[in-house]
Amino acid sequence: MKQPHSVGVAFSIPFSLFFFIITLAAAADISPGSTLKASNPNHTWTSPNTTFSLSFISDDGAAFFAAITYNGIPVWIAGASDPGGGASDSSASLQFLSDGNLRLVNGSSSSAVVWQSNTAGHGVSSAALHDSGNFVLRNATVSVWSTFDNPTDTILPSQNFTVNKVLRSGLYSCSLLSSGNLTLQWNNTILYWNLALNSSFHSNLTSPNLVLQSIGALSLHDQSLSRPVAMVYSSDYAEGSDIIRFLKLENDGNLRIYSSVKGTRTSIVRWVAVKDQCQVFGYCGNMADISPGSTLYASNPNQTWNSPNTTFSFGFISSGGGAAFFAAITYNGIPVWIAGASDPGGGASDSSASLQFLVDGNLRLVNGSSSTAVVWQSNTAGHGVSSAALHDSGNFVLRNATVSVWSTFDNPTDTILPSQNFTVNKALRSGLYSFSLLSFGNLTLKWNNTILYWNLALNSSFHSNLTSPNLVLQSIGALSLHDQSLSRPVAMVYSSDYAEGSDIIRFLKLENDGNLRIYSSVKGTKTSIVRWVAVKDQCQVFGYCGNMGICSYNDSKPICICPSMNFDPIDPKDSRKGCKRKMNIEDCPKNVTMLQLNHTEFLTYPPDIPSQIFFMSTSTSRLNCITSSPCIAATSLSDGTGRIYMKFPGFVSGYRSPTLPSTSFLKVCGPIIPSPSVSSPRRNDWRLHARIVLVVVIGTAVGFILLEAGLWLWCRRSSSSPKFGGFPDQYAFVEYESSAPVQFSYKELQCATKGFKEQLGKGGGLGAVYKGVIANGTVVAVKLLEGIEQGERQFKMEVATISSTHHLNLVRLIGFCSTGRHRLLVYEFMKDRSLDMFLFSSEEKSGKLLSWDCRFNIARGTARGIKYLHEECRDCIVHCDIKPENILLDENFNAKVSDFGLARLINPRNHRYRTLTSFRGNIGYLAPEWAANLPITSKADVYSYGIVLLEIVSGRRNFEFSWAYEEFERGNVMEIVDARLVDDHKADMEQVMRAIQVSFWCIQGEPSKRPTMGRVVQMLERIVEIEKPPAPKAVEEMSAIGTIVNGRNVERASSSLLRSEHKWSSDC
Structure with a gap:
């Protein structure tokens, strides 16, 4: 198959050729007064080469349509875009009247007009069906009306599809925007597919025009373009000479290119717009309307309102042994929306509750039947609401005759479903926690609408451009940001099962522990699995253990404890509700003391930091707090800076871990009664002896376990500290922010x-x-x-x-x-090891072949990491060893650069020697300046990154870039791409081309010609356009490096190279 190399490659086929073909292909004139009748299907108006025919067709003999057909396949139907769809009965006729009007009528009555061209009085004198499939009404000189200018659901080759035209099929429509984008919409409101033109063309377009070329390319024409730009290719592009191709919007809402061999009545799909049919909005329709007056009762849990495919249900669920009932939308029994969940009562009702869809259009939840016992309501009375429906998307909608008035998607509680739009003015809530999208694209978690404890920032290059950001959870597991200023959505989060499985629904949920998670649930099961979590360390969630509570870990699970026996849990049955003093400080003014908590921090997040930070010694902070009546607690960071966080009356949230450098103090009434959670020496000894006995007993059966347990016990005995976690009392910390070493x-x-x-x-x-x-x-x-x-x-x-x-x-x-x-x-620890293990291994050996999307995300993430080291750190850090082995992958295949800063640990006087010898076998990644004894700057990392990027595209180690550039010059891009990606139909060839061009810029021989890593990121993310890169020059010094490093006596091989004064540049 002849396959094009990239989307967006321009075509040079002259548009005048199409006009020439059309001009030659005119049929014999059809005279006014001619008529076609449904009762005589063999009577047709035919094109000169008999390829196309205009006649009546019928599927069932009950409905008849006047249609232009190709090989019996309808490509235009009179009145198809009208409400009746152009259907007529067996008495119908298509009449070309003497006044120039073309009309479809049932019988012969002018009052039974089904459709008409409205061309009466325009001087129409004849009609013709061209070989192109275009039926034309014309006067003596020009066309007055044509099917090409009035399309229904199909575009034929050479047909001009402009901004003012629309394809329609049922509730679906396809349009070309003035920006050059091709779109699909449901009901003229919901945009569910958008094919964007390359951003470099947008501002220049004047009158864009879409044409399906006969060889299978859907191309955009405009006066501002030197030649057409191909937006889509059919899979049989440029194959066959006896094939006609057509673009069709079908009643399932999808847009497809079909190929049909002349003389046959079959057509084959060669391209489809929406790869996942379930992504077409409204594909499964709505359930039958729920009428005003309908009611659900808590006493009848089997009574539900269901979506058409029964995926989602709206009914009552109960918790707490039937004590509380909730009106909820559920998926597989899992609640995804609860009426009134964001209200103080959480939407809880009793067993007498009912959910009422009232005749005034209001939806309300009440206890019993009294209007005074309203638990929650939609407040839609008087807005013309006439019906309700639960969509297959999980969206419950109240609507009037034409539009939605209220929906659960617009009023979320704690969950976001796929295709749901989450905008700046919305919030997820669960207890005291909330999740919001900020106007500059950041995702945030807050406690009590004040304490910001988690913030996921959008790349800074996008901030200033956002106008109306919108967050969407894609069905394949990517949480992406949409905005009018973005050429394409920006993925901010990926689930660990990203793009896996076709029978999985994913949802984003804010839970009552203050964490945000993406869940996956297989259809037909009642279980869900966590696939992503916002706050990896649950104890970092502010207020998780309540006021005065301390969060710690028991094995891998978070637990909540009180600071000491001077405190009691507020609720013995629920440790997360916090602790209270046994005696208030006000009741013991002469007996106040400070409880010391090692390896403990009282969490301090914005906006509290500025008002709570002080600088003093640990002992001074203790004394200062105990003598200051407003102060109730303090945290010393123990990093030598004297930074102290003072806590004042309000909410205090604690976190204890043996890896925390902090020492905290809490004001209590003496004497201090230690908590049993902190082991005393005697108790510790008792536990130690018990473990020794246990190990000996088990060791009689399993010697290997005894050996490892003995090593563990030796480590325990070597620690002199009886404190929490078995760590020594004093840790020397270099610097501490949120996760200091x-x-x-x-x-x-x-x-x-x-x-x-x-x-x-x-x-x-x-x-x-x-x-x-x-x-x-x-x-x-x-x-x-x-x-x-x-x-x-x-x-x-x-x-x-x-x-x-x-x-x-x-x-x-x-x-x-x-x-x-x-x-x-x-x-x-990185679970999935390094990039080289996936990139240079076969699929069978590695366990997973990296798709192009995954590779591009890795390339982009690596670039962002290096950019941070070069441009965003306090001190510029040059890595000096960028290679696939130093690019690690987490469980979501996010790239993480390792071993950065290690070059700083090598003595500068022998840095070049150590670099060349230590990185033996990786010479292909070193920039030419290493061999030329030139200063090493950040541009050396750019060169190494360019080699890695070329390897990501090609899947081959130390790829021969001179050969690659020759193939690039010839246009043979697919020769460079990893052969294992040939079947990756989701690969964005425009991205592939961009990555190849960026790599060639990075590996330029002269450092000054290489872009900065900041520029590299911009080029990869389409923020700036990429000029054609010059050919990278092969550098002889690289072979010299190989000779030096692989020689038997490295130090003696080249004294001029290795013993010269090292020219290290600290200036990036």
Whole structure:
């Protein structure tokens, strides 16, 4: 099959050719007074080559249609866009009257007109059906009316489809916008498909015109364009000479290109607009209207209002053993909307409750039948509401004769469903928690409408342009942002099962624990699985354990405890409701003391930070709080900065973890009664002896378990601290923001890795990486650095720079070790390993072939991470070792750059030597300036990234870029693309082309010609246009590097290269 290389490639077929064909293909004139009759289907008006015919057709013999057909396939039907669809009876006739009007009537009566052309009095003297399929009414010189100018549901080759024309089929319509976008709408209101023209053309269009070319390309024409721009290709593009293709909007709401071989009566779909038919709005229709006066009763849970496909139901559900009832829309029994859930009562009603759709158009939930016991109502009385319906999308709508007046999608409670529009003025609520979309595109979680504890920011390049942002959860699992200023939606979140399964519904839910999650539920089951969570650490959710409560972990589950025995739980049955003092501070003015809580932080989020931050020593903060009557608690960050957070009367939310550097103090009435949750030495010894006995017993059966348990016990005994979590009292922290690195001892990391047992990878040339589990149960990756000769102070200073980086696409540094000569770094653990394991392995070996969408997201994420290091850090960080092995993937296949900042740990005097020798086998990623002994700047990383980007496209290691550029010049883009992606029909070829061009810009020989990483991100995200890149010049120095590194005596191979004064540039 001859397949085009990219969407948006221009065509050079002259438009005048189409006009020439049409001009030659005129039929013999049809004279006024001619008539076709439904009773004689063999009577037709035919084109000269007999390809097209105009006659009556019928499917069932009851309804007849005057239609133009090709091989018996209707391509135009008289009156198809009218309410009656052009249907007539067996007495119908199509009359070409002497006044020039063409009309379809039942019988012969002029009062039974089904459809007409309204061309009477316009001088029409003849008609003809052209070989193009265009039926024309004309006067002596020009066309007065034609089927091409009045399409119904089909576009034929050479037919001009302009902005003022519309294809219609039932409630669906297809239009061309003045911006060049092609759209599909339901009921002229719901836009469910939009094919955007490349943004570079938008501002220049004057009178866009869409044409289906006979070879299968749907192309856009305009006076401002030097040649047509192809927007769509049929899968049989440019194949066959006896094939006619046509574009058809069908009654299922989808737009398709069909191919039909001349002489046959069959047609084959060659392109479809909406790949997932269920994404077509209203495809399954609405349920039969629910009439005013209808009622649901809590006493009859089997009575429901259902969607047409029974996916969603509206009825009563109960909780608490039948004590409380809720009117809810459910999916597989899972509530996705609850009437009144956002109100103070949460929508709870009793067993006498009813949900009433009143004759005045109001929907209300009441206890009993009294209008005074209203629990919730829609407040739609007097708005002309005449019916209600539950859509297959899960949206319950109250509507008048023409439009929706009120809907659950416009009034969400705690859940967002696929296709639901979530705008700036809406909020999800669950208890004291709320989720909102801000006007500049950020997603936020708040407690009590005040404390902002989670904020997912949109890329800064989009902020200033947003006009009316709108969040949509796509059915495949991407949470994306839409806006008029964006050329395409921006995905902000992906579920872990993104694009998997066809029988799965996903929903976004704000739960009463203050966390936001994406769930997946297989149709037909009553279970749902968490596929994404906003706040990874549940204890970071403000107020999770209530006022004065402390959140901690028992194994991997969050638990709520009181600070000490000086407090009682407010509700012994629900520890999340917080704690209260046994004696109020006001009642013991002479006996107030400060309870010390190690490894504990009282959470401080915006907007509290400015009013609560002070600078003083830990002891001073303790004294200051106890002597200040407004102060009730304080948190010292223990990072040497003297930063203290003071807490005043209000809500105090605590978090305890052995990895937290904070020490907190809480004002109580003495004496202090320790909490049993904090082990005393005696209790700790008792637990230790019990574990030893248990290990010995089990060890008699399983020797291997005894060996590992012995190692664990040795680690426990080595710790002198009896405090929570078994960590020492004093941790030396370099810098602390929300997740500062902990200073571990070498022995602690030895225990965490079980003696450096499970190696994850070589970790480049600076040391191996091992899997470990630290005391709080967090799985980590421990990098054992080799050959680092820095002193402890200098090492900590460099770690401080590394730890100050916080970005979605960078691996997070959890901690470090600088005991003696040992230098180790502790990182977050990445489940899915590094990019090279997926990119350069077969699908069978890797377990999953990376789709193009996944590859492009990885490329874009990697670019964003490097851009952050270069342009957004306090100190510019040049990575020096960008390669697939250092691009790690999380469970959602998000890219995270690792090993950044490690170049800073190498002595500058031998940096070049260490780089060349340590990264042996990765020479293909090093920029030419390494061999030329030139200053190393951020442009060296840009070069390495360009090589990686080319590998992402090609799926091949150290790809030969000179050959790739030659294929690019010839237009053979598919020769560069990974052969395993040939069947990836979802691949955006315009993205592929963009990635290839960006890679060629990045690998330019001269650093000054390479773009910055900020520019790279803009080019990948279509924020700026990409000029054609010049050919990358092969650099002889790269072969010199290979010779140097692979020689037997590296240091002696080239003294001029390795012993010269290192030219390191700190200026990015």
